[in-house]
Amino acid sequence: MSQAPAFNENCSECPIRHRAVCSRCEPDELERLESIKYYRTFEPGQTIAMRGDAMENISSVVSGTATLSRVMEDGRTQIVGLLLPSDFIGRPGRETLQYDVTAVSQVTLCCFRRGPFETLVAQTPHIGERMLEMVLDELDAARDWMLLLGRKTAREKVASFLLLIHKRTLRPGGDNLGKEMMNDELRLELPLTREVMATYLGLTIETVSRQVTALRKDGLIETEGKKVIVIRDLIGLMTESGDDDDGGILN
Amino acid sequence: MSQAPAFNENCSECPIRHRAVCSRCEPDELERLESIKYYRTFEPGQTIAMRGDAMENISSVVSGTATLSRVMEDGRTQIVGLLLPSDFIGRPGRETLQYDVTAVSQVTLCCFRRGPFETLVAQTPHIGERMLEMVLDELDAARDWMLLLGRKTAREKVASFLLLIHKRTLRPGGDNLGKEMMNDELRLELPLTREVMATYLGLTIETVSRQVTALRKDGLIETEGKKVIVIRDLIGLMTESGDDDDGGILN
């Protein structure tokens, strides 16, 4: 088991400083957040929170990957959100959690107790504004995913997934979020197993595997071991994804 | 073509008064909203707005049903949101619309120009707070729908859809939203064609039709004409929907 990364207590040096819920905060607001925050670390596979849990704390992902998922009685599971660094866990004004939250890789969270945080939000418009913006982004992402789940073929789903990871780990904004997320332009170190991919895409492991193989045989991607995928033909992959736009990848 | 309902200009008598974005407003805040609002009506099938359009106004659905949808290049379409009375169209801080908005039945909107509305929101915390709450509800609904689209069978999808309409038209809050939405406890007047149902459920028209027939033959529902469905066995339908809870229908 690897050791938890030692994060600087200083918010101004935080890797997710410019994307997280605190991104709009002024130095004095940051100072107040700093005084009530604390870090927690979770190992791969560990449950961070479960559906129905009282939400006692609210947090941002600082490093690692986690999932939001819903499970049916018979075990069928759908991942309904991917939590990457800077993403937010918790809801203002909600008592209980609606989804299971699970660590996929080692995850470090920057946490706040609900009470103090909500007090702070009420006094700090920047946080509330940023929160609304982030929730709207999540809503758009969720709806794009509905199109994928409802209408795309397995091949399109896998291509779309690779492009999503590409877009989200490249971070065109310029802020690199820790070395483990740094990918070359076209080299993706998947933070996920095939099982997580399948659960996210509404497919089975076998189908994901077959589609990855097919994309490789068609020369669109290469694989290095099981966790690294190199995109050989970005435009081609975008065509295969079935999206009618580039998702902001091209400029 | 039926005539547009004549709405009272007085917000305090508005049918969606207690659910819409303005629900938390004080009388004086309501007065300010009242001074800048105006109504628009759309006929069934009419496009209210298209993806990419500049969002010049922001509105609430007062009556009728509209859809949010995404279309792929080859025409495959997924409805990503159902807009029923009190639902909100538009996004604070976004320039363009992400989805197509289409009237399904005759739709009346309570509209505000973007500029004045955003100014008002900045000065009226109640509106911003309510907006965040509504967006969070939409996000939860979108994620529940992701589970449906990704993992449920056609039968489960149709059962879930009927229960959704049941829940949303019953309005347990007690505020009835115009006679056209009033349903008996177990009598649903679908505001949608089979095509809209299919597009929402990620199915084809034929499959929806077959599943409705199957549910009827199994004694769970009855049909009257094509737009009315009577639920004969609510508990049974909930079992068929695959949800592990009652969605708040039972108390």
Added chain:
DNA sequence: CGCTTAATTGACACGATTCAAAGATAGTGG
């Protein structure tokens, strides 16, 4: 009443799942 559109039903095809087995990979201890 006839016309147009929507819904239903049937036969068949195809894509994804299921079940089963083999292969690759990473981690562990000898």
Added chain:
DNA sequence: CCACTATCTTTGAATCGTGTCAATTAAGCG
């Protein structure tokens, strides 16, 4: 350093559910 084990991934074959295409029936409306 290599064998051993557990886990993850890949591959194959058969099945099943939903989509597709085509024809029929029903409903709504002028």
